[in-house]
Amino acid sequence: MTQPQEGQSPLMSFLPLILIVVVFYFFMIRPQMKRQKELKKFRDELKKGDKIVTTGGIYGKIIELHETTLIMEVEGQSRLKIDKVAVIKDMSDVAQK
Known part of the structure; x- marks a missing residue:
């Protein structure tokens, strides 16, 4: 990992990583949790x-x-x-x- 440039906030260097985690959550984890919840409801009914x-x-x-x-x-x-x-x-x- 590269050192932050002069005047660049440490938060800005982690922004791409944070964006990847957010995208991963909305496109992978959340839909899977929704499918599991629907399947559990189906089995209970x-x-x-x-x-x-x-x-x-x-x-x-x-x-x-x-x-x-x-x-x-x-x-x-x-x-x-x-x-x-x-x-x-x-x-x-x-x-x-």
Whole structure:
């Protein structure tokens, strides 16, 4: 790092670094926090009968809900017990074919 020039404020030498941190916050950290908040709200609002997709790509319908887990029914009436954290989205936004 270079020494501040004669008459230049030490704050002015740190201004580019401060600007980089501010830009990084608004374009990287803040949107990620917003997505996490929306996903937590979605998981808290799950109810029996909702169609969901897990992080592993398993499609199913919620049969039972517990505090941290749920039972989902998949193709062929198989039931899986999964953690709520594994649910990534519902199927209402997927186009019907």
